[in-house]
Amino acid sequence: MPKLALFALLALSLMVLEVACSAQMLSPPERPREFRNPSELRQYLKELNEYYAIMGRPRFGKRNGPAGFSDYLSPSDWEDIQTTQ
Structure with a gap:
């Protein structure tokens, strides 16, 4: 049983890697x-539309970290807060 699970995990990993590394x-x-x-123009425009539909999707949650209070202040405001404390 563990060999079967390991094989399935390996196969799934290879499929994900193939899709992720596809330059096309x-x-x-x-x-x-x-x-x-x-019809050639129509096919090209269809493929172009699909490309921009994928590339133009918003990517939520891809920032470096959570936004903190300091991200909404200018540097001078942040210095003023630090000196008053």
């Missing part, structure tokens, strides 16, 4: 030099 996921679609027909 992060690159915009290649623009043809010339669009020969409307």
Whole structure:
């Protein structure tokens, strides 16, 4: 049983690594030099829309740490608070 769980974990890790390291996921679609027909233009615009839909998503929670009280004050305000205490 532990060997099966270890194998499943290894397989899952490899799949996640494959998706995470895929360079194609992060690159915009290649623009043809010339669009020969409307369907080619439509396909390119569809791929471009999908790219910007993924890249333009807001990424909440990706900051270095929680915002503290000092993050909302200017440096001079923070110095004034420290000297008065």
